[in-house]
Structure formats: structure tokens, C-alpha cells
Amino acid sequence: xxxxxxxxxxxxxxxxxxxxxxxxxxxxxxxxxxxxxxxxxxxxxxxxxxxxxxxxxxxxxxxxxxxxxxxxxxxxxxxxxxxxxxxxxxxxxxxxxxxxxxxxxxxxxxxxxxxxxxxxxxxxxxxxxxxxxxxxxxxxxxxxxxxxxxxxxxxxxxxxxxxxxxxxxxxxxxxxxxxxxxxxxxxxxxxxxxxxxxxxxxxxxxxxxxxxxxxxxxxxxxxxxxxxxxxxxxxxxxxxxxxxxxxxxxxxxxxxxxxxxxxxxxxxxxxxxxxxxxxxxxxxxxxxxxxxxxxxxxxxxxxxxxxxxxxxxxxxxxxxxxxxxxxxxxxxxxxxxxxxxxxxxxxxxxxxxxxxxxxxxxxxxxxxxxxxxxxxxxxxxxxxxxxxxxxxxx
Numbered sequence: 001x002x003x004x005x006x007x008x009x010x011x012x013x014x015x016x017x018x019x020x021x022x023x024x025x026x027x028x029x030x031x032x033x034x035x036x037x038x039x040x041x042x043x044x045x046x047x048x049x050x051x052x053x054x055x056x057x058x059x060x061x062x063x064x065x066x067x068x069x070x071x072x073x074x075x076x077x078x079x080x081x082x083x084x085x086x087x088x089x090x091x092x093x094x095x096x097x098x099x100x101x102x103x104x105x106x107x108x109x110x111x112x113x114x115x116x117x118x119x120x121x122x123x124x125x126x127x128x129x130x131x132x133x134x135x136x137x138x139x140x141x142x143x144x145x146x147x148x149x150x151x152x153x154x155x156x157x158x159x160x161x162x163x164x165x166x167x168x169x170x171x172x173x174x175x176x177x178x179x180x181x182x183x184x185x186x187x188x189x190x191x192x193x194x195x196x197x198x199x200x201x202x203x204x205x206x207x208x209x210x211x212x213x214x215x216x217x218x219x220x221x222x223x224x225x226x227x228x229x230x231x232x233x234x235x236x237x238x239x240x241x242x243x244x245x246x247x248x249x250x251x252x253x254x255x256x257x258x259x260x261x262x263x264x265x266x267x268x269x270x271x272x273x274x275x276x277x278x279x280x281x282x283x284x285x286x287x288x289x290x291x292x293x294x295x296x297x298x299x300x301x302x303x304x305x306x307x308x309x310x311x312x313x314x315x316x317x318x319x320x321x322x323x324x325x326x327x328x329x330x331x332x333x334x335x336x337x338x339x340x341x342x343x344x345x346x347x348x349x350x351x352x353x354x355x356x357x358x359x360x361x362x363x364x365x366x367x368x369x370x371x372x373x374x375x376x377x378x379x380x381x382x383x384x385x386x387x388x389x390x391x392x393x394x
Contacts, residue, residue: 031240034169034206034229035060035070035137038077041167041229045079048132051123051164053085053116053155057139057171057246067243070137070169071109082131084113085123087138087151117147121191122154128162135167139246140205142175143260144184145192145353148246152205153194153212160224167227170206170392174256176236178202179387180327181260183379184355193355198380199327200260202236203387210390228392235394239323248279248302254319255280261328262318264359267350270335271297271313275306283331284308284315287340293317329369336363 034041035058052058058070074081084091084106091106091113104113114120114127128134136155138148152168159166181199195217201208206228212218213226245251250259262272262280273282275297282295291314297306316331339345342364351357362372 031172031234031238032232033060033171034231035073035171037169037229037232038073041135041169041227042074042077042079044165044167044227045074045133045135047080049080049082049130050074051083051085051128051131051134052081053087053134053136053138053151055086055091055138057242057244058137059243070135071106071111074135075109081109081111083127084111085116085127085134085155086113087116087148116151116154121151123158125158125162128158128164131162131164133165133167134159135169136205136209137169137171138205139171139242139244140173140208141246141250141256141259142173142200142202143263144181144195144197144199144201144355145263146259147191149205149208150191150194152209153217156209156212156224156226157218157222160218160222163225165225165227166209167229168206168209169229170204170231172231172234172238172240173202173204173236174240174242174253175200175260176202176204178325179380179384180373180376181380182354182356182359182376183383185357188352188355188357190352192349192352196383198376198383199355201383201387203390204231204234204236204392206230207387207390207392210392211386214390215386230392237394249274251277251279252281254321257324258318258321261324261331264332264350264353265335267347267353268332268335268345269307269339269341269347270332270345271295271307271315273297274303275300275309278317278319279303281319282315282317283335284313285335285339286311286313288314288338290338291315329372333363333369337366 052071054070059067060070060073062068071081106113140148156166179198179200179202183198184193184196209226213224241253250256259280265272265283270283270285273279276295284295286308293316294312294314296312297309336345346360350360
């Protein structure tokens with residue numbers, strides 16, 4: 001009897017440990033990103049001259065569970081990479097927002113790097129000369145003004161014009177669990193607002209590429225020869241922690257979640273923490289003396305000349321704010337109400353960031369968050385009908 005009891009306990013313990021270990025491994029390695037699905041795209045690259053559109057986020061999980069760069073992985077598989085194209089912030093992801101990036105050579109591989117930022121946002125025919133196929137692998141964060149989706153647009157357009165196939169390796173959207181914001185108005189089209197979508201689109205970069213291609217958003221409504229490499233075991237409600245920060249001023253998951261709400265402050269006289277180690281997690285202004293939380297922006301890599309440099313700012317620490325599943329407008333509404341200098345509160349870029357002229361007018365008029373978001377409802381409903389056609393995951 002005692003022996004049976006002991007055996008039962010040992011069996012239970014072993015099963016319990018197996019289940020725990022299985023559960024742990026599933027939670028850590030549950031999502032297989034497009035880059036890791038090599039069996040679905042390496043053959044497409046064989047014996048061809050390849051151009052890679054990527055940056056520091058173009059990582060692939062190796063067999064020994066270590067992250068390696070996609071370029072290094074493809075080279076190890078004898079893929080002939082001829083050129084690397086890099087977006088805003090550069091190939092290594094260290095450049096400041098809006099900083100001019102020059103063409104370069106990757107010191108590790110000796111491959112030519114062509115910058116797709118500044119005046120040269122779209123690969124030229126000359127730059128694509130000798131390229132048989134392009135592969136795109138960049139981590140997006142799901143906001144209209146995050147410029148990697150604008151780079152995607154121009155790469156697709158150039159590929160279509162030069163009859164070059166494009167493979168997009170899909171990655172999770174850390175803000176993919178919701179859709180929110182005003183639809184970008186036609187005459188506010190810019191590099192921080194290429195398409196008529198809300199601020200938060202709720203799509204992966206692969207899904208988004210399908211929408212660009214099939215909604216006729218490329219020049220003259222041309223279409224790109226496009227292949228999307230899907231992820232495995234992904235759904236948009238999973239919380240996904242990025243293995244590396246996607247850009248210099250999005251250092252962690254909290255900043256990424258706050259980014260769609262706080263980026264509107266970039267078009268105001270309010271700092272969002274550039275020049276500190278709490279970027280997109282704090283807001284403040286030197287004149288907000290009624291707040292006790294303070295920070296002082298300084299020149300640093302990724303923020304060489306931040307707003308209110310070397311001036312003490314008073315404001316709000318948002319690091320403990322609950323995870324957002326919608327855009328928070330209360331912070332910017334309150335900031336405007338409490339601003340002593342309302343005339344200079346809004347800057348020139350605010351309307352482009354908002355994608356509409358109405359939001360600034362609504363805030364000045366004194367409308368609350370509920371009233372403003374009500375004006376977005378019809379636009380979001382129409383967008384969701386378009387979006388539904390291109391969703392690859394639940």
C-alpha cells in the first residue's frame with residue numbers, strides 16, 4: 001500500500017514537472033516569428049542576388065537559442081546578399097530620430113549599406129541594379145507615425161517598379177491588441193502618415209504589407225510581387241516582449257505601449273523624456289511648477305538635442321500606468337488646460353502626427369476625451385472593414 005502511494009507520488013511529481021517545463025518552454029518560445037520559418041523562404045533566395053531591408057531588430061533565434069542577425073544567418077546558409085537597405089535610425093539602430101544617415105559598409109560582413117532615410121527614402125533603380133529579390137525584416141510597433149511602415153511602402157513601390165519580388169518576414173505587433181485614433185486626412189499625407197489609417201492600426205507588418213498592396217496605395221496603384229512569411233502560434237492578444245528595443249527612444253515594453261498616446265506630445269512644447277533614460281514614460285515642461293516629479297533632458301546617443309535640453313522639467317511619471325488598450329487623450333487635454341502659454345503649446349508637426357486638423361481644434365475648444373473619440377467612431381468602423389480582409393491571425 002505504502003509502495004503504491006510512493007509510486008503514485010513520484011509519478012505525479014514527474015508529470016507535474018514535465019507539464020511545468022512544457023508550459024515554460026511554450027511561454028518563452030511560443031511565437032515563431034517569420035524570420036525563424038526559414039523552410040518557407042530560403043529556397044526562394046537560393047542562387048539569387050539578395051537585398052535585405054533590415055536593421056538591428058532583424059534578429060533570428062538560432063538553434064542554440066541565441067539571437068543572431070538575419071544577415072549573418074542567411075550568409076551561413078550560403079545566401080548571396082549583395083546589399084543592405086536600412087531605415088530611420090540606421091542599420092545598427094543608434095541614430096537620433098530624424099537624423100541624416102549616410103550610406104556605409106557593414107564592418108562585420110563588408111556588405112554595402114544604403115540608407116533609406118533623409119532624401120533617399122525609396123530605393124532607386126540604380127541601387128536595385130543587380131538585385132533579384134528583396135527581403136524585408138523590421139520590427140514595427142503598430143503606430144501610423146512610426147516610420148518603418150513608410151519605409152515598407154517605398155520598398156514595395158520600388159520593387160514593383162523594378163519587377164523584383166519582395167518577401168516580408170512577419171513579426172508581432174506589440175500594440176496589435178487594439179485599433180484607435182482618427183483616420184489620416186488626405187492633405188496631411190507625410191512620411192509620418194503615409195496611409196489613410198488610424199493612429200493605431202492593430203496589424204502585423206505582414207498584414208499591413210498586404211493592405212498596402214491590395215488597396216492601391218502604391219503609386220499609380222501598381223502591385224508588388226509580394227510574399228508574406230507568417231508566424232506560427234501568434235495571436236494579437238498575446239503580450240509580446242521584444243528581445244531588443246526597436247529604436248533608441250523606445251527602451252522597453254512600457255514605452256512601446258505608451259508611445260501611440262505620448263507621441264502626440266512631440267508636436268507640442270512638452271517633453272516625453274528624450275534625453276533621459278525614461279523616454280516615452282514621462283511627460284513634463286519647465287513651466288509646470290505645480291508637479292513634484294522632475295527630470296532634466298541631456299544630450300545623449302539617440303537624442304543629441306532633446307526638447308528642453310539642460311532645463312529641469314516638472315511633470316508626470318507614467319511608468320506605473322496600467323497597460324493601455326486605447327489611446328489616452330486625457331494627458332494631452334490636461335496638459336493644454338494647465339499650460340500657461342497656450343499660444344505656443346502646439347507646434348507645426350502636431351496636425352501631421354494627429355493625421356487630422358480636428359484634434360487640435362477639439363482640444364482648444366475644451367472637448368473631453370469621450371467627445372473627441374466619438375468623432376473617430378465612423379472612421380474606425382470603415383477602416384476595420386478594410387483591415388479585416390488582410391488579417392492573417394486571430
